[in-house]
Amino acid sequence: MENAETLSRPLIIPLFIPHMGCPHRCIFCNQKAISGQPSGILSTERIHREVNRYLGFGRRPSSTTQISFFGGNFLGLPISTILFLLKSVRPFVIKGDVDSIRFSTRPDTIDHQKLDLLSAYPVSTVELGVQSMNDGVLKAARRGHLAKDTIRATKLLKSRGYEVGLQMMVGLPSDDDEGAMETASRIELLKPDFVRIYPTVVLKGSKLADQFNAGRYNPMPMATCITLVKRLFLYFKTHHIPVIRMGLQVSEELIPSGELIAGPYHPAFGHLVHSEIVFDAMKTVFKKMDHQPRLLTITSHPNLVSRVQGQKKQNIDKLKRTFGLHTVNLVQDADLPIFGLKVNDRWVILP
Numbered sequence: 001m002e003n004a005e006t007l008s009r010p011l012i013i014p015l016f017i018p019h020m021g022c023p024h025r026c027i028f029c030n031q032k033a034i035s036g037q038p039s040g041i042l043s044t045e046r047i048h049r050e051v052n053r054y055l056g057f058g059r060r061p062s063s064t065t066q067i068s069f070f071g072g073n074f075l076g077l078p079i080s081t082i083l084f085l086l087k088s089v090r091p092f093v094i095k096g097d098v099d100s101i102r103f104s105t106r107p108d109t110i111d112h113q114k115l116d117l118l119s120a121y122p123v124s125t126v127e128l129g130v131q132s133m134n135d136g137v138l139k140a141a142r143r144g145h146l147a148k149d150t151i152r153a154t155k156l157l158k159s160r161g162y163e164v165g166l167q168m169m170v171g172l173p174s175d176d177d178e179g180a181m182e183t184a185s186r187i188e189l190l191k192p193d194f195v196r197i198y199p200t201v202v203l204k205g206s207k208l209a210d211q212f213n214a215g216r217y218n219p220m221p222m223a224t225c226i227t228l229v230k231r232l233f234l235y236f237k238t239h240h241i242p243v244i245r246m247g248l249q250v251s252e253e254l255i256p257s258g259e260l261i262a263g264p265y266h267p268a269f270g271h272l273v274h275s276e277i278v279f280d281a282m283k284t285v286f287k288k289m290d291h292q293p294r295l296l297t298i299t300s301h302p303n304l305v306s307r308v309q310g311q312k313k314q315n316i317d318k319l320k321r322t323f324g325l326h327t328v329n330l331v332q333d334a335d336l337p338i339f340g341l342k343v344n345d346r347w348v349i350l351p
């Protein structure tokens with residue numbers, strides 16, 4: 001859904017460094033995928049070809065453009081590789097075709113020495129794979145770092161003026177809903193510029209797959225996961241921290257679809273979360289009506305209709321089932337704001 005919020009987000013040119021720079025394997029990570037060696041994965045020619053391909057699509061006038069190294073542990077790479085990658089993309093920034101560089105890395109790779117190294121390059125955004133702020137959960141996930149590493153890394157990055165994004169996971173072994181909310185509140189205290197929320201899925205060849213196959217790990221059911229991620233999204237929203245992604249991105253590069261064994265994966269996971277938020281809001285308003293009607297007319301901006309309906313019209317079916325409605329009409333009105341809708345004559349302002 002294109003709106004003011006999405007248009008203000010940077011246009012990102014992704015450069016994939018698959019699991020490069022990882023000191024070891026986290027429990028949920030794919031064994032086969034991380035065996036890839038850094039050498040020869042990205043040549044200067046390939047980097048330039050890829051960036052030029054994206055630039056050929058044209059820049060969005062209202063947003064910044066960033067080149068992003070993702071899918072690995074950027075600052076865990078050998079220093080010569082870090083410098084090679086940064087030098088390869090710097091000319092695009094110097095030329096003015098791109099505004100800055102971003103990458104994702106582990107919290108335990110952030111130190112003064114590495115940041116000194118970066119200071120000669122136009123890096124503006126760093127994303128940290130936090131996953132959890134509970135040391136027991138981090139140990140069970142074999143992350144190899146602790147919550148205090150995230151606190152130290154975030155503070156250091158912020159003190160150096162970087163935009164900081166924190167990524168958290170839900171459904172890790174030893175974690176639960178309240179643990180995830182606790183992670184969110186500890187992340188909120190760090191005041192990141194944005195967060196991403198990823199459900200844990202079971203990938204072929206991972207240690208988690210062994211636990212799953214042995215009956216020692218149960219992935220979160222999809223409905224439970226949507227509701228938990230909704231709570232997290234609303235929590236961050238209340239604290240003015242943008243959630244820029246909910247749900248895994250499965251692509252042939254990042255996670256080939258055949259590698260997924262189990263877990264709450266849906267290609268439009270974020271849409272499912274937003275649809276549940278809209279359903280909750282409609283339900284609350286309906287419950288407050290004095291004379292609950294049997295016919296409902298929901299009027300919304302055209303861009304909001306898919307969230308009003310929900311996946312496969314689930315929201316409409318649920319409304320009918322829950323309140324014994326016989327008809328729910330959907331009306332589109334482009335003059336309505338995107339953050340609200342009308343249920344009969346009542347306004348619903350979305351959180």
Ligand code: SF4
Pocket residue numbers: 019020022023024025026029030034071072073106129
């Ligand atoms: S989860 Fe991240 S840090 Fe862990 S092995 Fe995979 S890519 Fe490396």
